[in-house]
Amino acid sequence: xxxxxxxxxxxxxxxxLGERLLPTTDITxxxxxxxxxxxxxxxxxxxxxxxVLGFSMSLAxxxxxxxxxxxxxxxxxxxxxVFRGSPLFIQFFLAYEAFVLLPRNGIDIxxxxxxxxxETRWLTRAWAGALxxxxxxxxxxAGEIFYGALRSVPKGDLExxxxxxxxxxxxxxRVTLPCTLRLAWPSYTNEAIFLFHAxxxxxxxxxxxxxxxxxxxxxxxxxxxxxxxxxxxYPIVAAYFICLTLLLIWVFGAAHRRLxxxxxxxxxxxxxxxxxxxx
Amino acid sequence: xxxxxxxxxxxxxxxxxxxxxxSPKHIAFYYSFGTVLGLLAITAPxxxxxxxxxxVAMRSRIAPVRWFGRGYTSMVRGIPDIVFFLFMPxxxxxxxxxxxxxxxxPDWVDPVRQGNDFVVCDAAKLPLSxxxxxxxxxxxxxxxxxxxxxxxxxFAANVLSGAMNAVPRAQMETAEAYGMTPRQSFWRILVxxxxxxxxxxxxxxxxILIKATPLLFLLGITDIVYWARELxxxxxxxxxxxxxxxxLYYFLFLLVFYLxxxxxxxxxxxxxxxxxxxxxxTMAGEAQRKADTNQVTA
Numbered sequence: 001x002x003x004x005x006x007x008x009x010x011x012x013x014x015x016x017l018g019e020r021l022l023p024t025t026d027i028t029x030x031x032x033x034x035x036x037x038x039x040x041x042x043x044x045x046x047x048x049x050x051x052v053l054g055f056s057m058s059l060a061x062x063x064x065x066x067x068x069x070x071x072x073x074x075x076x077x078x079x080x081x082v083f084r085g086s087p088l089f090i091q092f093f094l095a096y097e098a099f100v101l102l103p104r105n106g107i108d109i110x111x112x113x114x115x116x117x118x119e120t121r122w123l124t125r126a127w128a129g130a131l132x133x134x135x136x137x138x139x140x141x142a143g144e145i146f147y148g149a150l151r152s153v154p155k156g157d158l159e160x161x162x163x164x165x166x167x168x169x170x171x172x173x174r175v176t177l178p179c180t181l182r183l184a185w186p187s188y189t190n191e192a193i194f195l196f197h198a199x200x201x202x203x204x205x206x207x208x209x210x211x212x213x214x215x216x217x218x219x220x221x222x223x224x225x226x227x228x229x230x231x232x233x234y235p236i237v238a239a240y241f242i243c244l245t246l247l248l249i250w251v252f253g254a255a256h257r258r259l260x261x262x263x264x265x266x267x268x269x270x271x272x273x274x275x276x277x278x279x
Numbered sequence: 280x281x282x283x284x285x286x287x288x289x290x291x292x293x294x295x296x297x298x299x300x301x302s303p304k305h306i307a308f309y310y311s312f313g314t315v316l317g318l319l320a321i322t323a324p325x326x327x328x329x330x331x332x333x334x335v336a337m338r339s340r341i342a343p344v345r346w347f348g349r350g351y352t353s354m355v356r357g358i359p360d361i362v363f364f365l366f367m368p369x370x371x372x373x374x375x376x377x378x379x380x381x382x383x384x385p386d387w388v389d390p391v392r393q394g395n396d397f398v399v400c401d402a403a404k405l406p407l408s409x410x411x412x413x414x415x416x417x418x419x420x421x422x423x424x425x426x427x428x429x430x431x432x433x434f435a436a437n438v439l440s441g442a443m444n445a446v447p448r449a450q451m452e453t454a455e456a457y458g459m460t461p462r463q464s465f466w467r468i469l470v471x472x473x474x475x476x477x478x479x480x481x482x483x484x485x486x487i488l489i490k491a492t493p494l495l496f497l498l499g500i501t502d503i504v505y506w507a508r509e510l511x512x513x514x515x516x517x518x519x520x521x522x523x524x525x526x527l528y529y530f531l532f533l534l535v536f537y538l539x540x541x542x543x544x545x546x547x548x549x550x551x552x553x554x555x556x557x558x559x560x561t562m563a564g565e566a567q568r569k570a571d572t573n574q575v576t577a
Contacts, residue, residue: 085541086534087490093504094530097511101527197359204361204497221365228397230373234366242357 003030014038014213022212022222029232032223036236039216040244045127046215047196050134054142057135061143062180066150076143083140088133088198089205095133096206099123126207134202138195145191149184150176182259186271189252193245200237216240287519299520308506312536315492315503318424323488325428327481330435337440352440355433364494367426368419373397376405423498431488438480443469445476475555475564482548486541493533507533 009019011034023031064076083091102120122128153176161175181188200217203209209218220233227233249271256271283290284298299305336348355363376399377391384400391399406414446469454464496504511526556563 081542082534082538086537087493089490089493089496089504090530090533090537093507094527094534097524097527097530101524193356197361200359200361217359217362217365220362224365224369229392230366230369234362234370237362238358241359241362245357 006030010034035219036216039219042215043199046199050138053135054139057139058142062146065147080140092205130202145187149180153179185256311503322427326431329432333436334439352436363430368422442473442477446472475559
């Protein structure tokens with residue numbers, strides 16, 4: 001069987017298209033590359049969706065944490081503390097067990113005029129349940145990053161905004177927010193990289209891989225168990241993830257350049273990827 | 280454990296709970312918290328040592344050593360740590376068995392890898408197939424500690440090499456001016472001063488290490504996650520203590536355990552930072568000095 005045939009059969013296996021049975025005998029290098037690559041779809045899905053959804057949530061958390069109103073500050077504080085202080089692995093398990101306990105037939109929500117049934121079954125499936133956990137988790141981490149940046153917005157910038165007569169939302173949107181993003185961006189890039197790494201945990205933590213549709217590491221472990229040779233599948237995952245990381249750095253670097261485009265070329269900070277340990 | 284626990288079915292609710300929570304399996308569950316803390320206690324110094332080695336290797340004047348150091352420190356940057364946790368134990372295990380196989384059975388002709396199998400002679404198996412169960416357990420724990428140490432050593436090397444670079448250059452120049460050899464200035468000037476720069480990173484690393492301990496479960500060790508799943512699962516009336524699915528509560532308990540562990544260690548690190556900043560040429564150290572002199576003058 002040619003390698004192209006394998007790619008056709010298994011290239012989209014992770015989302016349920018193509019051959020149903022996973023290869024069990026005569027596992028070739030091509031099989032491993034194709035299936036692990038197809039599993040990467042899930043990693044990208046989880047990572048990208050959690051980042052996109054979590055971005056506004058994390059900004060809200062940062063503003064909440066920096067607020068003087070205790071009704072905003074205390075919940076934001078606790079949210080960040082709980083999600084940053086506990087292992088993601090435990091959060092996955094906890095969320096899964098909680099979702100399983102929900103009634104199978106859905107919850108009847110009685111609004112005064114009409115009764116609707118909220119479906120709960122999909123919450124126990126990885127695509128939704130794990131995404132919710134990752135979304136909340138990355139919101140907490142990024143919220144802490146943005147909070148730190150929000151507090152280090154230069155005083156002069158805020159005074160200048162005052163001098164222009166900006167207040168409230170206009171001041172926040174046009175001065176505080178861009179400055180916060182600019183300051184937080186290197187750390188946020190780092191958080192995004194670690195978030196993509198964290199997506200490999202999904203199928204090892206309670207959430208079952210439905211019809212063997214798993215992520216890159218799920219298939220790598222499958223091959224390592226089948227061939228009893230860890231030296232091929234794991235380096236393949238590693239290579240894929242290095243590419244993914246480089247791609248992320250490139251995308252975030254472009255955003256970083258855009259955030260700093262108002263500065264004189266020689267004073268623009270470069271996005272230096274020094275490893276920061278935020279997770 | 281208690282006298283009245285002989286027939287749990289007849290007990291009142293509080294007594295039943297008391298008996299339930301002190302059943303032998305629960306005692307094992309409580310001991311597994313010790314396993315986690317023990318792993319932390321062993322891994323942290325090992326990782327620090329490896330990290331120190333990695334950071335020193337990065338500064339080496341011998342190019343291959345430097346390359347090795349760079350490769351080691353940057354490997355955790357692009358690759359998820361869980362890949363290493365799955366890869367390391369089995370890879371190290373096979374490597375050791377392969378070496379033993381080469382030494383102990385030199386006249387073995389068959390290839391070690393036969394299709395989907397990894398076959399070594401019986402004498403090379405580690406642990407030996409006739410070894411008792413605890414040897415197998417210990418072997419598993421050893422491999423887990425090794426995997427954790429290597430991965431977190433790479434993280435620590437990042438932190439320590441950053442800290443070494445952060446020590447003001449003037450300090451090292453002064454050491455040279457006093458006629459210290461590179462070795463002397465490294466051990467007497469650089470190493471004592473780097474800790475204050477390394478501490479924020481190391482504190483972060485410690486938190487990450489704490490949060491990585493539930494991954495022990497993936498390495499097949501009977502840790503707290505294993506017991507929480509085992510004990511929390513629904514038990515039918517054939518069991519001594521039948522109950523519905525309580526895994527949610529067990530995992531909530533683990534969540535609280537980890538939250539308290541991280542918040543306590545955060546406080547301890549804050550205190551250590553205050554101690555270490557004393558007399559250092561950093562902002563925090565300067566602030567302390569000013570506060571002290573103000574007190575004296577006032």
